[in-house]
Amino acid sequence: MSIDIRDLHARIDDQEIIKGLNLTLPKGEVHAIMGPNGSGKSTLAKVLSGHEDYEVTNGSVSMDGEDLLELEADERSRAGLFLAFQYPHEIPGVSNANFIRAALQARLPEGEELDAVGFYKELYAAMDALEMDRKFTGRAVNEGFSGGEKKRNEILQMAMLKPVYAILDETDSGLDIDALRIVSKGVNAMRSQDRGILVITHYQRLLDYIVPDHVHVMKDGKIIRSGDKNLALELEERGYDWLSEESAA
Amino acid sequence: MGVIVEAENKSSSILEEAPAWDASEFPDWYREMQESAWEAARALPLPRAKNEPWRFANLKQVAAVGDYVAAPPVDEETARELVARSRMLDTSEHRGKLVFANETLVHDERPDEDGGLICASLAEAVTTHGQRLQEYFMTQEATLGSEKFALLHKSRTRSGLFLYVPAGMELTLPIEVYHYVAGHCASIFPHTLIVTGENAKVTVVDYYQSASEDEAGLSCGVVDLVAGQGSQIRYVACQNLSTRSANIHISSTLASADADVKSLQLQLGSAWSRTESVSHLSGKGANSDMLSVAVPAAGQEVDQRTLQHHAEAHTTSDLLYKNALSDRSRSVFAGLIMVDEGAHYTDAYQTCRNLLLSDDAEANAMPGLEINADQVKCSHGSTSGPITDEEIFYFKARGIPAETAKQLITFGFTAEVLAKLEQPAIEALLSRLVEAKFEKLA
């Protein structure tokens, strides 16, 4: 059981950003993607989650055998895919609690009502684990949140939605040292045989907390190198240039 | 809506035919006042496009005011049915309830007039509290364009509430007043006058409704809030007339020193709704919050004119108008903050936000400032725009379908205003009404 990306090409406004990408993310594993700015990491995340601005021109993506590209973004989410955004959007007027509740409600069969008491119990427990103040339930989604608070809020949503596959796009950026530890703990608590996690990051430091099974390097819309966690250490030391020289050679 | 009356009715138009005053019904002073108001109203022309207060206004709708006639009396069965329908707040959530059907009081449930409290229907107050009433009755002239309609109202009004809350008295639960218009092309002229003595507190909700969704009616209402020193008034006008109807609502707030007034307009019904709201801040420490939510759909139009007039130093006002526009609906907002010479340390804010839920919806906003004092904090702004794709995507990425996302965003957009009233029971009620309208749209 896995997400399988084969020879994926995707573009936006006639500009090809993803250029023949292959990747397999099996359940039970944590993979990390690193790569220079502009290499297409966030684009990949958005293409996978079904953003309509991107057009897939070639290749395939399947999730546990199901053709992901056939599904609308909301269907992909309900099928078990989650994206923690690099830049989470602000939604004025909709409280965090109501937003998460609507997301859970959308997963229930027609006519079935989410149990409100159970929901709040679970929400508060998840917030406690992430050391989030209760006041964030009543505040509008991400509105006026600090950068780090937004990232924490993404992980709160992940904890509540319990996806089968999660993509975390630079969730570590903007987190202070304590927050990084807390959020990583939250993510690690969700590691399981039944869940695949893809972390996109620039910093090897995150991978000390969330230790990956595999590390991939993305450049210019492709995965150009894959290895174990030691690859991240090597990148930290040497940067990305040596890789492109090698692959060009 | 266009011309809605048969030609033979034209002669009985409220713009043409003098009101039928019944000499036995009201004392002389009142009848004489109404007669001279009628003469004055007759002398004024209907608003024209070149009049600044009517820029962007739909003048066809203005002219159509002449299509309405005096409301006939309602029969007992209709009256009973309307009273039965008048259940917005629970009995435990209100202090009183008055129901008017075509300006006749058909349900009368109100607090006892102890300790100087006056809580009376206008018709009753004219007779029993004439002196008090005269002191305050329509002393605030309309200035935002509807002078003629205000005079027309003055010449015809015979229903509504006169509430005088003496110093120190607090009515914590709201008083509800229902104004029904019944019959095709019928018109009503509901009046609301609230006067608070020093440190008094009161909450009033007016509902403007049609007896039938199939009938076109006109409500031409005037509301005057006179807040004494340190007093607190919470006022809501909830307009849910039939979608063929017309609404004219002229309101003023006069806030004395340290008085705090919050007023809210909820616009749900009527084909055309013109609201003119003025706040005069006339004493140090006075505050007026002016709130409005409108959710026009189909071809509905809301036309909103406001004035925040700071006449004294150290006064504050905060205006927040939000319109969520569907289909081919249309909104006009024109607001002015005026700070008089000497009104230093004024804090005045004015925000109009339009959420365009359809490509065919149209929003016009004309914010304005006129500052003649120093040390003033003023801001005005207006925004208009659709729900963005990025917003929708954030919802979809969490599994929430686009339609639900739009509803939640729109509902959230309006909820922010309703919450500012800080009246949980009323907020819950108004939310339900907004939600019901969205459900009808979906």
Ligand SMILES: Nc1ncnc2c1ncn2[C@@H]1O[C@H](COP(=O)(O)OP(=O)(O)OP(=O)(O)O)[C@@H](O)[C@H]1O
């Ligand atoms: N609408 C667009 N039109 C053209 N190019 C675009 C558009 N949107 C994004 N791009 C480009 O696509 C490339 C990939 O962007 P993406 O955000 O995926 O990079 P990234 O790897 O996530 O970078 P970072 O590490 O900075 O987050 C960038 O060069 C970006 O400028």
Ligand SMILES: [Mg+2]
């Ligand atoms: Mg990125």
